[in-house]
Amino acid sequence: MDTRGERVEPFSLRRRATVDSMRMAGRRSDIHGLVEFDVTDARTRIDELEHATGERLSFTAFIVFCLAQAIDAQPHVQAYRDALGRVVRFDDVDVMVIVETTVSGEQIGVPHVIRTANRRSLHSIHREIRRAQTTSDVPQFSQFAPLFFRLPGVLRRQIYRLPRLAPRRWKQLAGTVGVSAVGMFGAGGGWGITPTNYPLQLTLGGISTKPGVKDGDIEIRDYLSVTATFDHDVVDGAPAARFLTHLKELVESAHGLDTIAE
Template sequence: MKSQFQVRTIPSSRIATFDVFSVGLKKHHVSALIEFDVTDTRKRIKELKKQGEKISLNAWILKAITKALEQHPAAASFLSGKKKLITFDNISISLLVEKEKEGQKVPLPVVIEKTNRKTAFEITKEINAAKNKLLSPDDIILNKSLKKYEYLYYHLPRFLRLTIWKYILQNPKLAYRKMGNVAVSSLGMIGKLNGWFIHKSIHPISFGLGAIVKKPVVINDEIKIREILNVTVLIDHDVTDGAPMVRFLKKLTEIVESGEIE
């Protein structure tokens, strides 16, 4: 008796995902598993919603990351050669948004440029526009028009595609222009899962946002139930040493948990 099976074509956008994973394996990232208490922040977001100002938690997290990086800009720097770091004046964040393409749900990046010059409300509008955008078969990066030669990428053999990625990463100005200097992937919107996922990235710093779960937390020697966001942070150790990493993460935690939107 013959086995029954189905064959599905992989969306072209997934090819870039495979390549990024391969290149990311060679990066010297340090993984940090963090818990953010977002109880006060979510309360503040709900208050603002009642006042007519809708801000998503993802947008606020992007703004919080931006604020922390403004105080610790080296964490989002690119390594140039072996002896130089290039730090850009602005923060541009690549956010993965799940879209349906060729009959399948796939993650596509949208680059939110200059988040340090935008409010959380403006970032929310930009994310929603990307989510609601109607896709064409040729879309690879949301809200960005690509040049004709960039579409040829998907028809190249794998070793040439990986060579292109290596070239991009060796040219920080090009890398920043194409993909920003921070990456964020939010899987928490898919469903509640009490845990962390260890993603891969080619950015100097990247964040994997998990689900929000209720956990008992000790506050002023009392056990209270709080809303906790599980986050994985990858920081390039070639760019940032251990002590600056800790200082950045400490500042980011303070900003996220403060409940202050702007």
Template sequence: MADFKIKRFPKSRIATNDVCAIGLKRHHIVALIEVDVSESWQKIKQYKKEGNKVSFTAWLVKMISNSIRDYENVAAYLQGKRTPIIFNDINISMAVEKDLNGQKVPMPLIIEKTNERSIESIQEEIDEAKNQNLTGKDIVLHRKSNKLERFYYILPGSIRRLFWRYLISHPHFAYGKMGNVAITSVGMMGRADGWFIPISVHPICFGIGRISKKPIVVNDKIEIREMLKMTVLLDHDVVDGGQMIRFISSLTGNIEKGWTPDP
């Protein structure tokens, strides 16, 4: 008989599988874009040299928030079939990779009101989440689990997914539990150069790839620039194609030129 070993399946993976099953049924339009971050990246590095603590991730969260603020429909939930619900604040869901019982496990973090927060404030919350000690009793909602949440994991998959269907069909409930924007930066954890397409139950989701150098034509001259690969998922049920294009254009411009350390 061949040798093998059995590893315990992390509870967080159960919820991830459920999200993927529901997310595949959403009408997301996928945009694969490449953004020149050369100038902003250099300014971030200089800002850090001056003693300020800020990461590219925290800065990107702020730039995305600024862009959505001007195109609020892209983060709207659909109530019923014809009523978009637009929340005034932008609450962003992202994963923080942590060591849990010797395994790397992505634990969700909700950063609230990023449209009002400074980059430094966003960075502080990310750092706090990374440094928080977790045990096997901590699960998907980034806090100590209660009895109802622990009960979730022993339910059959078909019953668990009813919860997610209920969640996304009730905008206020969904917004309170998981925000209205998702950001996943799996591509920045390794050296693989390319786009990846995430699966999400959020109205809008950003898949962040890695920054790589490549020759680009700038003012009719070839220059080596630092380019960020990004995937954007937009819910076609609440946003039409024209508005998607205008949002992507605004997002690209904000990332390329929108450096600001201010709130």
């Protein structure tokens, strides 16, 4: 801090990865769907499970589970167009989530890929997220990361061209779809639009409480703001809408929560 009340600090090496990712994501043909999911029943069930077991089920795990099941039924939404103009579709649903954990004494959000989420139980996804939150063993910030971040930007950004150039390699590194929960940073409803390098990205916004209709009656309900971002090069609006309808049904029916033993 100098005498003028200004502070000048070095730009974090880790932030360079965010800059690179956003710059490359800005070149895509994305379409966005802003929707609301009624999560009242799901949150009630999670509260009941916590009361019965003493453990709080990850809400992100629940969303990831429903997302993976919806993609398993409609895999075309996670298709990639490769460098030869072909469409590459994967059977596995590998979901990238941002997990807040401690690295070198600093609390940060780091990417974590949940592999084959479409063939996993909700509880196993929950356990993996909890493990990722409590471990400091984060591969993305290995001893080689500082060297990578010091490369010229034009070289660093090549990794974010992999979805177009080599979708299989991108899947190995970063999964097939992404989930970002911006709602964790504030209270109330609201949507977020996140640039992405995935053919499908869910951005979870805030949860608002307002009147809704349930079984013909008006009552206070909890609504999650959700932004679904699709790569319009491979997914048209109508299939995207059908996918969102299916995902909404899974979330609003608290899919998978009744199969967890109390």
